[in-house]
Amino acid sequence: MYKYDEFDQSIVDTRVAEFRDQVARRLAGEISEDQFKPLRLMNGLYLQLHAYMLRVAVPYGTLSSRQMRMLAHIARKYDRDYGHFTTRQNIQYNWIKLEDAPDILADLASVEMHAIQTSGNCIRNTTSDQFAGAAADEVTDPRPWAELLRQWSTFHPEFSYLPRKFKIAIVAAEEDRAAIKLHDIGLQLYNNDAGELGFRVFVGGGMGRTPMVAPVIREFLPTGDFLSYLEACLRVYNRYGRRDNIYKARIKILVHELGAAEYARQVEEEWAHVKTLGLDPPPGEFERIAAQFALPAFETGIADTVDRSDPDFAVWLDQNVKAHKQPGYAIVNISLKPVGGIPGDASSAQIDLMADLAETYSFDELRVTHAQNIVLPHVKKADLYTIWQKLVAADLASANLDLISDIIACPGLDYCSLANARSIPVAQKIAKRFEGLDRQRDLGELKLKISGCINACGHHHAGHIGILGVDRKGTENYQLLLGGSGAEDASLGRITGPGFDEDGVVDAIERAIEKYRTLRTDGERFLDTYRRVGMDPFKEAIYG
Numbered sequence: 001m002y003k004y005d006e007f008d009q010s011i012v013d014t015r016v017a018e019f020r021d022q023v024a025r026r027l028a029g030e031i032s033e034d035q036f037k038p039l040r041l042m043n044g045l046y047l048q049l050h051a052y053m054l055r056v057a058v059p060y061g062t063l064s065s066r067q068m069r070m071l072a073h074i075a076r077k078y079d080r081d082y083g084h085f086t087t088r089q090n091i092q093y094n095w096i097k098l099e100d101a102p103d104i105l106a107d108l109a110s111v112e113m114h115a116i117q118t119s120g121n122c123i124r125n126t127t128s129d130q131f132a133g134a135a136a137d138e139v140t141d142p143r144p145w146a147e148l149l150r151q152w153s154t155f156h157p158e159f160s161y162l163p164r165k166f167k168i169a170i171v172a173a174e175e176d177r178a179a180i181k182l183h184d185i186g187l188q189l190y191n192n193d194a195g196e197l198g199f200r201v202f203v204g205g206g207m208g209r210t211p212m213v214a215p216v217i218r219e220f221l222p223t224g225d226f227l228s229y230l231e232a233c234l235r236v237y238n239r240y241g242r243r244d245n246i247y248k249a250r251i252k253i254l255v256h257e258l259g260a261a262e263y264a265r266q267v268e269e270e271w272a273h274v275k276t277l278g279l280d281p282p283p284g285e286f287e288r289i290a291a292q293f294a295l296p297a298f299e300t301g302i303a304d305t306v307d308r309s310d311p312d313f314a315v316w317l318d319q320n321v322k323a324h325k326q327p328g329y330a331i332v333n334i335s336l337k338p339v340g341g342i343p344g345d346a347s348s349a350q351i352d353l354m355a356d357l358a359e360t361y362s363f364d365e366l367r368v369t370h371a372q373n374i375v376l377p378h379v380k381k382a383d384l385y386t387i388w389q390k391l392v393a394a395d396l397a398s399a400n401l402d403l404i405s406d407i408i409a410c411p412g413l414d415y416c417s418l419a420n421a422r423s424i425p426v427a428q429k430i431a432k433r434f435e436g437l438d439r440q441r442d443l444g445e446l447k448l449k450i451s452g453c454i455n456a457c458g459h460h461h462a463g464h465i466g467i468l469g470v471d472r473k474g475t476e477n478y479q480l481l482l483g484g485s486g487a488e489d490a491s492l493g494r495i496t497g498p499g500f501d502e503d504g505v506v507d508a509i510e511r512a513i514e515k516y517r518t519l520r521t522d523g524e525r526f527l528d529t530y531r532r533v534g535m536d537p538f539k540e541a542i543y544g
Contacts, residue, residue: 019040058480059126060089065356065364071091088167089369126170127168139173150228150319174190182207182211182459182490187213194210201224207460208284217263222418225399226280227280235270316397332379340428341431342409412453420454426505430509432448447464448466462485479495481494485527
């Protein structure tokens with residue numbers, strides 16, 4: 001994984017010192033909250049309903065055990081002993097004291113971490129495939145390009161004050177594990193018919209108030225033109241993006257209003273100029289970065305089979321362990337979705353344990369996933385049973401990856417000042433309703449996602465089943481959506497009809513699922529059945 005050089009370290013150390021002075025002036029009353037707000041947001045510090053929330057960047061989701069232990073330390077010392085892993089592969093702390101924020105940033109800087117550009121109208125944390133470098137189906141490891149993006153976008157003078165926040169995701173497999181088509185820019189590395197490696201470029205996706213699936217802007221972009229082309233994409237947006245209306249400020253609105261073809265034409269025109277500026281790094285610089293993502297020293301000739309005699313272990317193995325490109329190794333998914341828990345939350349003790357497991361069994365590496373779980377990317381199959389036992393003891397062995405209880409949920413009205421409704425209790429009730437693992441596995445892959453407001457931090461538009469919490473005359477009301485997907489078959493969910501109260505939406509989901517069971521054919525997921533039969537049978541089952 002990438003290691004800071006002297007420039008990286010100097011950037012984060014300087015930022016800590018700068019923010020320490022800003023906080024001291026705010027606490028002394030020398031600057032007002034209105035003056036301080038843009039300064040704290042530049043450092044990932046939000047003021048939520050009950051306390052400050054700090055969002056820490058985890059670039060492309062990759063962490064070392066040392067960094068993971070620091071996250072546990074921060075949870076213990078500065079928060080209420082837990083952290084919340086997010087859909088942008090970051091971590092948030094919900095109970096931060098303002099006077100502690102500079103010390104937290106200093107602690108993060110000591111392990112090559114920061115909170116830079118986790119807020120504001122800038123290029124946010126670039127996300128990627130949580131299986132990058134390990135996936136059997138990838139054409140290459142996408143993380144060197146994600147790291148190049150991080151370096152290019154950090155404090156970019158032209159893109160620090162964009163019309164609105166900007167999110168980029170990158171994958172290198174046909175299976176999209178990072179929802180690239182629902183990002184401002186989505187990038188897919190692939191080999192063209194001539195065997196050349198390049199990018200398929202999607203621009204103009206997103207959720208929120210106006211959800212859109214990004215169109216393809218360029219079918220093939222040579223890797224050597226990577227940064228200059230993205231610079232052109234951002235320049236066109238920065239020039240014409242709406243700044244007069246926050247609800248129409250995202251690039252998806254610009255692409256929609258211009259039309260994908262016209263936006264692409266303007267990007268090509270801008271790119272012709274940008275290419276002359278020397279922005280693309282020389283091959284040697286990319287090779288320097290890529291060398292830090294070299295494959296671990298895998299053992300060869302080791303056992304490629306696993307003893308499945310323990311039935312509970314066998315279930316976890318089938319559900320949470322994925323294929324690795326290296327014989328004798330596997331990818332372990334650690335679920336942060338126990339029944340009754342808060343999706344994405346982990347205690348400091350659990351975070352420490354996951355760090356220990358990574359150090360001992362996974363070449364000192366972990367990943368945060370788009371679905372708010374944790375991955376050990378490089379595990380010998382011979383170690384799987386031992387790891388599973390340790391996860392069982394720490395309440396981290398829920399065998400529910402991609403099942404109905406593997407819910408994505410935003411913090412909702414329990415924490416967020418923007419929310420209209422609570423998300424966490426709804427997620428807990430759904431998980432409890434479907435807690436039987438045999439039942440969950442019978443239902444198969446079923447992506448359920450919950451947002452507490454139209455901003456869609458829980459990605460409800462992209463759920464096979466989505467839930468949106470809204471305010472109906474002072475009462476929490478939950479709209480039910482069906483048919484969304486954030487994968488390579490990206491689609492947006494449709495609202496079924498009138499909303500429900502908290503218990504009513506759980507009942508409605510059960511009715512929809514029971515209808516699916518009567519309609520499905522062999523091998524059909526919920527999403528497949530919905531797409532085949534349409535909304536009407538489900539609507540009839542839900543509303544009667």
